[in-house]
Amino acid sequence: MTQDYNFAYLDEQTKRMIRRAILKGLAVPGYQVPFASREMPMPYGWGTGGVQVSAATLTPEDTFKVIDQGSDDTTNAVSIRKFFEKTAGVAVTEETEKASVIQTRHRIPEAALREDQILVYQVPIPEPLRFLEPRETETRKMHSLQEYGLMHVKLYEDISQHGAIATAYAYPVRVSDRYVMDPSPIPKFDNPKLEMAAIQLFGAGREQRIYAVPPYTKVVSLDFEDYPFEPTKADHACDLCGAEDSYLDEVILDDAGNRMFVCSDTDYCRSRREAGHVGRLGEEAA
Amino acid sequence: MYVAVKGGERAIENAHAWLAEERRGNGDVAELSLAQIREQLSLAVNRVMAEGSLYDPDLAALAIKQARGDLIEAIFLIRAYRTTLPRFGATKPVDTGAMDCDRRISATFKDAPGGQVLGPTFDYTHRLLDFKLAAEGGESLEAPKAAPRHQPTPHITEFLAGEDIIQREPESEAAPGDLTRQPMSFPAGRDIRLQSLTRGDEGFLLGLAYSTQRGYARNHAFVGELRIGTVAVEMEIPELGFAIEIGEVELTECETVNQFKGSKTEPPQFTRGYGLVFGQTERKAISMALVDRALRWRELGEDDLGAAAQDEEFVLSHSDNIQATGFLEHIKLPHYVDFQSELELVRKLRREAGADATREAAE
Numbered sequence: 001m002t003q004d005y006n007f008a009y010l011d012e013q014t015k016r017m018i019r020r021a022i023l024k025g026l027a028v029p030g031y032q033v034p035f036a037s038r039e040m041p042m043p044y045g046w047g048t049g050g051v052q053v054s055a056a057t058l059t060p061e062d063t064f065k066v067i068d069q070g071s072d073d074t075t076n077a078v079s080i081r082k083f084f085e086k087t088a089g090v091a092v093t094e095e096t097e098k099a100s101v102i103q104t105r106h107r108i109p110e111a112a113l114r115e116d117q118i119l120v121y122q123v124p125i126p127e128p129l130r131f132l133e134p135r136e137t138e139t140r141k142m143h144s145l146q147e148y149g150l151m152h153v154k155l156y157e158d159i160s161q162h163g164a165i166a167t168a169y170a171y172p173v174r175v176s177d178r179y180v181m182d183p184s185p186i187p188k189f190d191n192p193k194l195e196m197a198a199i200q201l202f203g204a205g206r207e208q209r210i211y212a213v214p215p216y217t218k219v220v221s222l223d224f225e226d227y228p229f230e231p232t233k234a235d236h237a238c239d240l241c242g243a244e245d246s247y248l249d250e251v252i253l254d255d256a257g258n259r260m261f262v263c264s265d266t267d268y269c270r271s272r273r274e275a276g277h278v279g280r281l282g283e284e285a286a
Numbered sequence: 287m288y289v290a291v292k293g294g295e296r297a298i299e300n301a302h303a304w305l306a307e308e309r310r311g312n313g314d315v316a317e318l319s320l321a322q323i324r325e326q327l328s329l330a331v332n333r334v335m336a337e338g339s340l341y342d343p344d345l346a347a348l349a350i351k352q353a354r355g356d357l358i359e360a361i362f363l364i365r366a367y368r369t370t371l372p373r374f375g376a377t378k379p380v381d382t383g384a385m386d387c388d389r390r391i392s393a394t395f396k397d398a399p400g401g402q403v404l405g406p407t408f409d410y411t412h413r414l415l416d417f418k419l420a421a422e423g424g425e426s427l428e429a430p431k432a433a434p435r436h437q438p439t440p441h442i443t444e445f446l447a448g449e450d451i452i453q454r455e456p457e458s459e460a461a462p463g464d465l466t467r468q469p470m471s472f473p474a475g476r477d478i479r480l481q482s483l484t485r486g487d488e489g490f491l492l493g494l495a496y497s498t499q500r501g502y503a504r505n506h507a508f509v510g511e512l513r514i515g516t517v518a519v520e521m522e523i524p525e526l527g528f529a530i531e532i533g534e535v536e537l538t539e540c541e542t543v544n545q546f547k548g549s550k551t552e553p554p555q556f557t558r559g560y561g562l563v564f565g566q567t568e569r570k571a572i573s574m575a576l577v578d579r580a581l582r583w584r585e586l587g588e589d590d591l592g593a594a595a596q597d598e599e600f601v602l603s604h605s606d607n608i609q610a611t612g613f614l615e616h617i618k619l620p621h622y623v624d625f626q627s628e629l630e631l632v633r634k635l636r637r638e639a640g641a642d643a644t645r646e647a648a649e
Contacts, residue, residue: 009370035469038466039365039608043615043616044612045612045616069620082295124616137472164638166631168627168628169624187626206609206613233630247623
């Protein structure tokens with residue numbers, strides 16, 4: 001009862017089907033392409049969309065990096081990286097710089113990506129209108145008619161109730177002046193980075209959708225003239241490397257509720273510390 | 287002092303090792319064999335085959351053993367294995383009219399050709415714990431046998447069809463869709479709907495079917511017929527040019543006969559719901575038939591009563607327990623980043639709302 005699997009697990013027919021969906025997604029930026037998602041040996045909701053896109057994208061020469069919450073060592077990132085080490089035998093790395101394909105959950109790396117890199121996002125709910133309208137039959141119609149008024153009303157209601165747009169992650173964007181797109185649950189701090197040199201592919205396995213943002217494509221976070229979009233982060237510097245420009249995780253240190261703030265992108269933090277940058281608690285940690 | 291970042295890889299390995307130990311349980315107790323699971327937990331095996339969409343009792347038994355008896359986990363193992371299998375082609379439709387029935391009952395006729403055959407059912411057992419089973423070393427038991435029936439057992443609904451009093455199903459030679467090879471889109475069509483229901487979660491379908499009995503899109507169903515038995519699976523082999531039998535599978539088939547007063551488009555007549563499931567799985571097959579019938583409101587010109595069981599998109603999007611369990615359980619994964627952004631947002635909104643100031647004033 002043993003079985004050898006194909007390169008990167010999926011059979012070639014399936015990979016071809018996924019590549020067609022990816023190409024269609026790149027041709028129509030921000031449009032959600034339905035694809036016949038396969039059952040993967042990891043659970044739905046745990047990155048099966050991203051894993052299928054990575055499987056269809058990887059070649060034996062690629063170097064693969066996986067992050068979850070910005071970190072290479074979170075449990076699910078470890079599990080996905082091991083999966084491709086085993087089924088594709090590709091080289092893996094934790095260095096953003098050295099990776100040709102990066103699969104991510106909930107973050108965009110801090111370091112600017114290059115044209116020869118591909119960023120693959122794991123997407124739980126690809127439909128940005130889902131929480132306004134639960135029916136797929138309706139939301140597809142709304143996209144085809146560019147009927148996005150409901151989304152603007154929601155953002156407006158936030159402002160009238162709370163004085164600000166109350167969306168902190170998975171902040172909706174408009175791609176190439178056409179489709180409203182869910183950038184996956186990245187913090188809105190990452191939204192400006194969606195305009196980048198690398199190819200961005202989004203895979204939602206359970207919901208059977210793939211979408212894409214080609215390099216240098218216009219991506220605008222939805223807002224109002226008098227309430228402009230604001231990428232926010234904790235108002236601190238990283239306590240390990242001193243970075244003031246990176247997204248920070250808050251870590252509770254003791255029962256007294258003392259906290260430290262550290263870069264969520266662990267590779268960015270490591271490379272800064274190696275270059276000699278030291279934060280408030282940096283030496284203690286080293 | 288900051289320890290949370292590293293160590294994920296080792297933690298996973300250790301968790302897997304502990305899981306393996308727990309799966310085996312106390313080493314002084316004899317290990318379960320796949321044959322024991324297959325023979326003595328056969329209804330669990332059947333459920334795993336049905337919802338795993340793969341007819342292989344040995345693999346299902348392996349999955350149950352590996353999953354420590356968690357049937358949804360076992361179904362997941364089977365599904366993940368199934369997707370990797372090559373497809374050689376499609377079999378001919380199975381002929382359930384030619385089924386070798388172990389069980390065949392009708393609630394609509396006292397007797398009919400083929401008779402009422404109870405088969406191995408729990409139905410009339412008194413649910414009293416049988417402490418004799420707790421004593422091990424019992425001999426294998428043999429039930430009395432009647433002479434096997436050799437003629438085919440006709441479907442009960444055929445007797446009604448002769449009178450034209452039950453809705454006729456449209457015949458079609460069209461190849462059915464395959465929900466494992468095409469993305470789901472709505473409206474799905476009855477072929478995809480039935481495929482989705484037959485692999486759907488038994489508990490979910492049971493609940494939906496029950497809701498139709500309690501008045502949410504009420505449509506009183508009679509079990510026109512429930513049959514369980516084996517059918518031959520035939521496949522046309524291109525090199526031979528004709529179909530040959532390649533094996534047999536056990537199936538449960540349920541046809542319900544439902545009241546129908548007629549609608550704008552249809553005369554008064556009985557209508558049908560249909561359930562067909564791998565293995566001896568009659569609770570599931572009956573549930574499937576009730577939900578199938580509820581979903582047919584549009585085709586029969588009935589009103590949409592807004593009930594969950596009538597809503598194709600709702601039912602099909604949520605019936606798959608592998609999709610559901612995966613997404614449900616993914617909230618165990620780290621969400622530090624989203625949570626951090628929410629923390630900052632809530633702090634900001636509270637500052638702006640003056641909540642902190644009010645609290646300080648109160649202190």
